[in-house]
Amino acid sequence: KNINHMIGECVNSRVLMLLGQLEKINGEAMVRDAETARQVTAKILHLIQTQGESAHTPTCHATSYSNTRDVQTILNILYILSELLTVGKGRRVGVFVSKGGTGILFQILLSNSKELPPSEELMLQLHSLLAKVGSKDRKFGVKARLSGALNVTVNLVKQNLQNAKLLLPCLQVLRVYSTNSVNAISLGKNGVVELMFKIIAPYSKKNTSLLKVALDALGALLKSKTNARRAVDGGHVPVLLALYLDWHRNDTRHRHMLIRKGLLVSLRNITNIKLGRKAFLEADGMRILYNSSTECLPVRTLDPLVNTSSLIMRKCFPKNRLPLPTIKSAFQYQLPHVPAAGPVAQLYSQPPGVDDVVDESDDNDETEADTENDTENEEDEKDHHTSNDDIETDLNKLHPKKNPGRPFEELRVYERFFSELSEDFQLPPSTSTSTPPAPLTPLQLDTIHLSKDQNTKDEAHIPSTDGHATLSTLTRPPPQGQTIEQELAHVLECVSLDVDVPLNAEEGNKGVRQEGCEVSATRQIQSPLLLGGIATRHCGSEGPEDEAGEGAVLEVPDTALLLPLHDPDVYVEMVKGTHSVPQYAEVAYPDYFGHITPTFREPHQERVYGVQRSKIFQDIERLIHPNDILDKVVYDLDIPSCPVIEDDGESLKFNSQFESGNLRKAIQVRKYEYDLVLNSDINSNHYHQWFYFEVSGMRVGTTYRFNIINCEKSNSQFNYGMQVLMYSVQEAISGRPRWVRTGTDICYYKNHFARSSIAAGGQKGKSYYTLTFSTSFRHKDDVCYFAYHYPYTYSTLKMHLSKLEALRTPQIYLRQDVLCETLGGNSCPLLTITAMPESNSNDHICQFRNRPLIFLSARVHPGETNASWVMKGTLEFLMGTSPLASSLREAYIFKIVPMLNPDGVVNGNHRCSLSGEDLNRQWQNPNPELHPTIYHTKSLLQYLAHIQRAPLVFCDYHGHSRKKNVFMYGCSVKETVWQSNISATSSDLQEDLGYRALPKILSQIAPAFSMASCSFVVERSKESTARVVVWREIGVQRSYTMESTLCGCDQGKYKGLQIGTRELEEMGAQFCVALLRLKRLTGLRNHQHLLDLESDIIGSHSCPTTYVMDEDEPSFLEAIDYSAESNDEDAEPENEHGSEPSVILLKVCYSHVFRFRLI
């Protein structure tokens, strides 16, 4: 070994010596002794060839000799380089590039190309070396263009089309040139696209490695739109398709996958332009790729071909129009006044006859020319985009102003909602009977006219109803005694949270009911379920079976005995007082029966391999085999007389004419497949995501496919394990009244329905997304409901609030006021919960009045029903009898607006109120007429700020559709400044860490809560949300949005499970417990001590703050979206985020916090 080493050293020194000689010759600036140089280089070459492992140092020296004119010497040097660069796994290539080697090679290439004819061997060696170096040199393309090497290579290719030996390295270099977008344009001008087509066609297996390289180069060239157009104009699209078919047929053993893939990549890039898609369709591309892909499907190794084919077909699929007369909501609501600049004015100001379903943007109208100043340094560009421009950088806006901005005279009227704060508060005379504090009548502000206009309802478009699914055969004997009872008893055991279900001894009948549940837990109801027997459905057939159905009596489990806050009778009473724009007269069974959380676990649905691809293929078949498509409308809100078309027994029956329902149209596309269209939010033309509808007339054991075809978000948790919810009436009758997670083959992807720019914020060429799921039904003659998430109607809230009254004890102070009326004529409840003062003694009254306030709200977004379930958990806990609950009531006064948007909830909206606006973007300047609930809620807070009683905590409960777990958004100047690179003085950054305490406590006690998902950054786009306005204007440091997942958890105790109402309610209860812990911290007088304690809780190490703007799911290989710019060579493009903000995930080490505190 030693000897070998010594020999090695000798050889190396010999090399160095020779190099020294060379440098000496070189140093004389002119080669006088060509023979010597030739000999020296030959010797080095010999040494290197015999002694493979040599130091990399010679590389640089060797190239410094490049100004020689002697071909043999140059060749020797090139051979040396070739030997040196072959070993060492690219490390040497890196050194070579960093020492400027590429430039020297281009110089040699250029100077020797001037000789005619150039030495073939030299050109061959040069290009081989360049090909080797090219992939490692990021500036290779620029260097080539600036040195003038492009044309040298192109000319060589043109002159040597038959000379495979020289052609191969030239094409390899050309391939690298072409990856630079500016080069690609210039090469295209020089006829290189045509040149490549000469090499790849016609079909021949003769020189496949040449073919492969040429295809790669072509694929790169065709990314340029000019080149793509050139290829279309040259008639090459049919050529590519024919070639692809030839290879598909002849490559039976799949040895030439890369060539087949290369052909598809060229097609994919050509079809990025409109002209290319047109040529593809004209050349029957859909059928060719569809058929070939179908043949490839069984062979897993051919997946890349199928995936690329599917991508091309999706792009070229002609855009369809949504099967609607207009995308404006099927219902219109007349606003008291329509602001000229508002969305409603815009919505209804279109001239009559304008087709808003499709516009001229039905296909990408892109500019089909390249921008000449394509950037060279794409990497550098990307670096700049990591700083998000949505972060608030205006320091003035980052400093909370504690100025309510309104004169107290205006706010004084809100005093009436705070009688517990008044100086002359007295205990009710007889506490033993626990008379409730008298609820207030709704606020009648002189200046604010809130009474609804009765005429508006008549003007609203209200289709009459018909053909309700009858339950004639649902009449069945009561559930057989024991088993059902056992099951119910079991269910009952599992319903309770850690929260005590309080038993009010004073309410005799409640006790009886508790017993009753063990004896007989059923009640009888009329079917179908109509309000007070109002017969609203009289159009259509009135056959004898309908008659039977009307009078059918159902025996159902009595959920009033099983659920502390549920009572079907109360529910129906509540529905009668609920005002909907369509004037719904029906009650959906699930809301009537109630929901008892299932006892089994509901894990995330595992994604089936290739599920999206197979769904897309089924969609493409609609185009390939149009005769197989039924296209039968079975439900249509836009037909004024009857939403349900006909009943021939061959189709499912749909209905969603009940509170929170929002199905607009159902079309049977195949025997067991339905396209469903959701209604837009009222007075709007979009916001579809939430859904709630009823299905009947099903066949048992058959798998049905449902496609909701007008979804709008660019991704969904349906791609990451979330299932839809289903409620079966038959199951309910059998003792299992519950929503269960259902559906197989679920996926969410961009579809071929054009989205009008009118509904896409002016953006053209957008598409909708499809949520597809399959399911089968277990029961004959069942009525089933499907929903996006566990429904929670406004009537449900009213029922829960009325049942909460029953939980009152003499120790509990509970007051329910009506804060205001909504536009739609529904009242917006305001709750006050605290503990009664122990006595009328001064001390007790004083303690009572001075309790800190906690202000909570929820459900500003109607589609986020999970927020209501969390709120239910909070309310139930607050009214509980546990020691924790009483301590909590003694510690705080709770002010709660449990539903900020009743109208949106009632009418099945996803996002907006009746004003067609997102109420959580109105907090800066709410209009008393158009946004009454926000206006008055904000006024309550302004009033509190005025009397120096701003709440300790403000929290608005929301649901998050794209992330897992429960988490919070808060507001911090410091954390915003860190994320934004704005310069701020240390005094700007004086902020204590109080805002972190509550989420930190929650992450310790609530299993669904994840601190890692929390963010405390103030975003510009959120400046009119409750969280930011309450923080900035009211001066509440602990002002939060709490977001609950619609899907499930990926950490903690519930990892891998979908979330249910039990977990959501638990979250609401744990929120209360966390407030109690917070109390212990904030109760301390010594501020410094408090900070220390909080930092103990917060933890000083390894606690990163995360700023996650968007979903943070791992991507999978199937592209949900497909964009014209998809240019990923190996993998298919992953999650495109469309117009949504891109994923930003920045971590800041938490030690910073303490540095700032020291300042």
Ligand SMILES: [Zn+2]
């Ligand atoms: Zn929300």
